[in-house]
Amino acid sequence: MTTVTAPPPVTHAPATLPGPGPRPRRGRAAAGLQGWLYALPTALFVGFLFIAPVLLVLRMSASDWKLFTGDNGWNLPVNFENVTSNRFFVSSILFTLQYTAIATVLLMVLGLGLALLVQESTRWKSFLRTAILVPSALGLASASLLFYALYSPQSSPFNPILRWLGVTDSSVSFLGTPSAALWSTVALIVWRFAGFYMLLLLVGLQRIPGDVYEAARIDGATWWQTFRGITLPLLKPSISLALILCVTGSLLAFDQFYILTKGGPDNSTITVVQLIYNQAFSGQNNLGRAAALSVIVLGALILINALQFKGLKSEDQ
């Protein structure tokens, strides 16, 4: 949830040329020094905890690097060969893509629907908005633990409810079969994130000027025509941002599956990040292989983000 930021807005002078801003009483060099001083904490974080580890992960991916023995020398293609020939490599990618597609479609449709529903600020709608938003204040891990108990065979309130509704006589095992585990996790994610995307799209909706709608109403447009002709096109930037966040977030799913299913049943819910974790820590202790898989994921995500940004840019024009 903290990744609500935007494409880089930087359109300043090239980095090598200090801006020509006139600074009375202070030399340009002195001002530059002062700027660096204020930016120093940030620069230290970026240098030591971001750039250095990115370089290290590249180096590790080409080494025989074990958890307890450390670096055992270069082994270039070996980690990549082992990772791609792992029996869970393809299945984890396919599962992650399937999960991403389902979660994204549901969250976008629901987020937009809810945003349209609570758009006006009457008292009842403000209450509704808050009720839908409260789950998004919870951590994903807390929400997953909460649903873990909600789905437990012993104490689940869903089974009595389903029996009362007459849907089923027996107990449903919410995490017991591969498809049940997938859809149960999707339900958790929709509950946790629907408010988040509702708010994001609501902000977009409120930036559409009201007189555009007024003009459409005077022209006698139906709700559907207004929605198709005004709301959707003008909401495109917000939808694109929500889409990027949702796709990226879902591709990196970990907490929810780690807590709810631990990759089961029958290894059916192993996501790509879970596979990285398993390679590095869960008994395998092969940091080199985990790094190799990380590099593949990193490359794929940069590619996907670049494509999405490109798509955004061309749509803007």
Next chain:
Amino acid sequence: MATPTRAVEREARPRLTAGLILGRTPYYVSTGALAVIFLFPLLWSAVASVSPQAGSAQTEGFGFGNYRTLAGYQAGIGQYLLNSAFTSLLTVALTLICSFFGGYAFARFDFPGKNILFLSVLAILMVPYATLLIPLYVMLNAVGLQDSLVGLSLVLTLFQLPFSIFMMRISFESVPKEIEEAARVDGAGTFAALVRVLLPAVKPALITVGLFAFLAAWNDFIAPLILISSSDKLPLPLAIANLRQQVMGVIDYGATEAGVVVLALPCIVLFLLLQRHYVNGFMSGALKG
């Protein structure tokens, strides 16, 4: 507002009539059901945490038995709460320092490498969290900060930087330069002007940044999962997740629910208190989208 009179006419509220109330009933019923669906898991969790549960160590009736089980769990809930509080507050402090000074530097100064540094901060968003944790584990290990709450806070701060710096930069840019210059004419140095004049001006943005940093650090799961190995240094979410490790095939769902309440309560209270800032965070975040 081309036709103001007309707009007023259209927006005039209709009187409440019996027909209107009947017509609105399905609307209230369905939206009410929606609110119930979203609130139900939270309410159920609160009720379940004080109820006797199948498979729970608690045998009495309604009461705080599940919380007592939780309190006595391994190193004790107090220790885990302390770990979480320390990590979250240190992360908030580091995030505020970086984004306050960094945002000021990016908004007000031109220095060589400025744009490269700013793009690097934004690039943190491009790199998946989990892929950085493997090398970070190795690096923190090398300097003795692996299995340390300080090391964990440093990592959590890093991932707060893109949103926080972006937000603070916008916030500083929206403060007119004349205000600082006036302070300087009155004899204040740059730093004094920053603290005495600009700090109050960007306070709402700082609250938003701090709120998001707190929620993220308090709730994070995968960073401590990888970076913390001693069981007495675990933050709360991991300690509660460990409750699921079955003892003789039995999972204590009652204590898990109590743990969820302890985890969620500060977040929900903070959210309700600072809802305005939470929403504003989205506004400035989405502004450029």
